Every structure is written in C-alpha cells, then in structure tokens.
Amino acid sequence: MDKTGLDIIVSGCLQGDIQHKKAFYGLFAPHLLSVSYRYAKNKIDAEDIFQESVLKVFGYLHQLKELEKIEWWMKRIVINEAIRFYKKNRSLVFIEDYQTLNAAELELSDVYKKMEVDEVLKVIQELPDRMRLVINLFSIEGFSHEEIAEMLGISVGTSKSNLFDARKKIKILMQEKVRRII
C-alpha cells in the first residue's frame, strides 16, 4: 500500500472510524500475529499477546510521528507486549539450566534448511521462554546483547549464555524433527 492510502486509513482510525480500523487491522494483523507466534510458546499465548498488542496499537496510534516506521513501531509493541506477558506470568524467573546440553558439534545440513517455516516455528515455540525471547531478539530482530539485557532485565552474560543454549537446543530439536521425517 502506498503512503497516501496508509495515511488515509490511519487518519480514519484516529477519527475513530471502525471501518478504517478494520482495514488497518486487515493490513497489519497477519504480520503482527506471526511475530506473536514466534515469541509465544503456544497459540493461546500468541493470541493473548496479539490481542493486547493490537489494542495498544490502536490506543497509541496518535503518538506515532513517522508513518514510514509504522511496521517497526507495531513490531516493537508486540515484542514489548510479549516480554511483559512472560514477565507478568513470572515464567522468566528460572535459572540457567541448559548448560548441560550436549555440546557435540551440530551442523545445519541442507535437510534442515528445507524445513517448512511452520515446523521451524514449532521448534522455536518449544524453547524455554527466555531462550525463545533471546533467540528472537538477537537472531531475527537483530538486537545487541546489551539491548536484550536491558529489555529482559538480565545481564549481558546471561543473554549470551541463553543465546548459546537456544542455538544448541534448536539444532537438537531440528535434528529430532528431521529424523522423524526420514
């Protein structure tokens, strides 16, 4: 959608027009729901995060100053909401207990690369909460460890350690899935 069309929809949303809001929702909801699924451990959590995020998007849309950054702005809302969600449920309070993961060399063969995105999504959802947040924030969103530490309220070292463990865990889970397929 071009900038003018988006501008019209956003203006309509700000005026409270429900049709414009529905159009806005239809435009961005699929992307936001995908992000929610990546940060959530199951469909129920993902939809809760998504719903809260959409309400926030509409609630704070008037604060958006640069329309060009609307996708990133909404994505940040989803990310923040996901972090808030898991902090609220206190599931982030666990010790780093994945140090004992098998450190054997795990290679990412072409077989894995052919996995469907839904299967990869399931693998990510199987990760423990903090690992899932860290791998999303670092590997997919591109945040630095310092930023992740600030966002999650953990130390930089813990962030690095969680990323390391998450990578190993992902490879193990992907191996298992591929074995099942073969």
Add this chain to the structure above:
Amino acid sequence: MSNEILHDDLDDFLKNKFEGHTIVPDDKLWARIEPQITMNMVPHAKYVRMKYAFIAAAASFVAVVFLWFAQNTSILNPKNQNNLSIVENSKLANPSNTELENLHEKSNATEKKIASPETKNASSENSNNLKVKANLADNSHYLAAISTDECQDLQLISKSEVCAPEQIRIAKIDPVECPGLITGQDHPSASIMAMAKKPIPPSGVPKPGKPATGKSSWSINLPKIDFGSLTFSSRRPLNRLYGDRNSGIFDLSEFLKKIEVGFNYSPLLSSRTLGKNQITENGNIDRQYFNDIEKALLTNNFGLDLLYRANDRWSIRTGIYFTQYQHETQNDALHRDVISPEQLILNTSAGKIPVYGTGMDQLSSLSVFNARIDLSYLEVPLVARYYWDTHFFTDAGMNYSYLKSSKTSITSEAYTGAFSYSGVEGMRKHNFALSLGFGLDYKLSSRFKFEIGPEVKWQVNSFASNGMNTHPLYWGIRAGIRFKWRNPGYRN
C-alpha cells in the same frame, strides 16, 4: 570460529525463514478485539490514571501538611516565649551528673576543621575522551594513570604555569594496551591534566570477547611515591580488580548495575497516645498527667541511601538519615523527683530534667507544664522493598536510630519564665522502629527517577526512659530522587 559460522548460518536461516512470514488471524480474534477498540479503550489507561491520581494525592497530602503547619502557631505561651531568651542567658546551677548548656554559647561555638594538605581528584566524562586530573600539593607526589581499552594516544592538554615541564612526565606503560602515565614532582598548587583519545568502535562490530558498549574502563592509582624513577603497578581496570564475569568471583561491575543511590526527604508527623499515666517509682505512686494535649510538629527526615536490586521484585535499602523530631505537649510532666535538694528533677515525657536553681524548683508538684521537645538523631534503615510491578512498591523493615541531641523547653502558667534543657541524660540513645511504606517511582531519565509514597513508622521503644512505655507513631510522605549507577539489569 567454525561455531561462529554455524551460528551465523543458523541466524541467517531463521531470519530468512521468517522474512515476510504472516499468519492470517482467525475471525474470532477480530470479534474479540472489535468491541474494545470501538470503545476507544487504551490498554492500561486505568493504570495510567491511577498512577497520576496517586501522584496528585501524594502531592496534595504534602501541600496540606505544610499549610497546616504554616497556619498553626506554637502552643507555648507567647509571654513565656518572650522570656525564654532571658532565662537561657542566665547561668543555671549545674547539678552533678547533668548537663546544662547556654544555648547562645552553643550556637556560637564553631568547629575548626583542619584542611587536608592533600587534594586530588579525577573525572571521567561521558564524551569519547577520558580525563584524569591530578592536583599536586605540598610535600606530595602523585601518579595518575589512564588505562583505556581502546586508547589511541595520550597527550598533555593543559598544565598550570607553576608546574615546570621537567616535573611532568608522560609515558606509555604498554604500547599494546596504550595506557599512559602522568607524574609530577612536589610543587604547591601545580596541576596537570591529560587526555586520552578513545576511538568509537564501529557500530555492529563488537570487539571479540568484549561488549560493544563504547565505554572504556579507567583506573587511578593515587597517591604513589616516586623518587625520581617511574614505577608501575598492576593497572587493570577496576571491574577486573574485583573479579571477572562468570568466574565465580565477586564482580563489581555486575554489582554496581544493581545499585541505586538515593537522596530522600520525608516530612513526618508524629503521634503518641499517652493520656493519663501512672508512674511508680521508688515505691511511691503518683498520678500524673502526661501529654493531655500533644501537638505533632513537622519532623524532618532526610539522607542518602543505597538500594540493591536483587531481582525484578526484591530490593534491599539501607543508608543513613538525619532526623529532626519535635513535638509540643501541654500538661506534661508534673512529677517531681526529689532525690536530694540539689538533684530536683522533673520527670517529663522527654526524660528526666534537672530544675534545681531555675526557679521551677519552687513550683508545686501539681503545676501544669508545657513542653516542647526537640530531638535529633541519626537513623539507619534496613528495609526490604517489593515491586508489585515496574513502578509500585512496598517497603517494610526496621530502623535503628542513634540519639544525637535533645532539647526540652518548658514553660508553666505558674511561672513567668521559661526553662530550656539540653542533653541526652536519661534518654535512650539506641532506639528501634518498624516501618512500612508504599511508593511509586517515576522514571525521569535513563539514570534518574523520582519516588514518592506514604510511610508509617512505629517506634519499638520511646526515647524517654522515664518509666513510660509509649510507642510513638510517625507517618508522612517519603519523596526523593534516585540515581541508577549503570545499566540496571532489571526491567524499569
């Protein structure tokens, strides 16, 4: 290296997989959302409103308290107050084991401080330059060293004119790590300053093994005696002196991230329920009327504290506060203990006060006294704090207080003068109180936040050790500014 490649490979794999990925939401989701956005409901608007309502209520409470105090005048008899200074200026008899002070003499007393012959200071700026400045004083010799991780160069940028060039030396300690050393010989008022240029690390390319924070650590060794030749000592960054990350040793850097320094001020009101008391002493029972009317005056409590954030929820707060406590009472302390004619004392709610030779010793034991009591004490809190969410918290703990001084001014309808007594005789110097508080902190910037909230203290024992077992209750508003040392490592 191979692991890094594999990791990068995985990162790219994940990034590519989810690039442009979408999931079409179920219609039921929109059905759940639509009613809420139709109402134009902002999530957490209730919470935001509650926050501002809380701030407004707290501010109103403070304003009301101040207005109330501003409008109320002293309950001491004005006539007697006028005479207060006259009595205070007169020399009072000094009974044994008591302390009577002339207030004017006390106020004029000055404490001379001996200036330290040594001064030194160091500063680190937020810019990309680090500065170390050493002021060289008489008969002293300092070494100031800069140790930066990415230091490029060290240059002398300024010096005082009285400092001869041969008295300043700059040397690179290690050409690889590039720290510098500045040293000067004995010279009064000489000062030197050096600046190390620190390169900005390329964005997104963190140095291997080190976070790309753009910060350098620095250390200073002061003073260090050097008799003509340069000497070097271990010049590791401060955070490494106290242990490395993940090494199991205490890590100062990690510790500092969890520390907040605060300055707090609490206007407190006090309350004591005394009523009619009966005191039994030396086998005699006297019916006494303590504090029939007690008026709380504003108690100022302020000081510095440290807050250690153990995790998102729990913190521990301690520090040191200074408290000026005051209250006025009517119908206070009618008990006269006559141990001997020279040791005539009044047993007041503020302790036992010697009155021999003041004129008050001639009063009947049933005379009505008014008293104003001023206490100052140091307080050390040990309080646990629980954060209910990112802003609201509850404080609970205990406070130890050390009584520093007390002053009791007494007037009586039956006596035209006034009497003032200073001292802590007969008072408990060590006291304990329990405290409970609620609060809200509001982020002013990345480092500073403002906090405010009501607080109640219940004193386990009273300051006066005169047989009354009373438990003063203080309530008020705690407000202050808190400074976060570094990247906090917790969510707010």
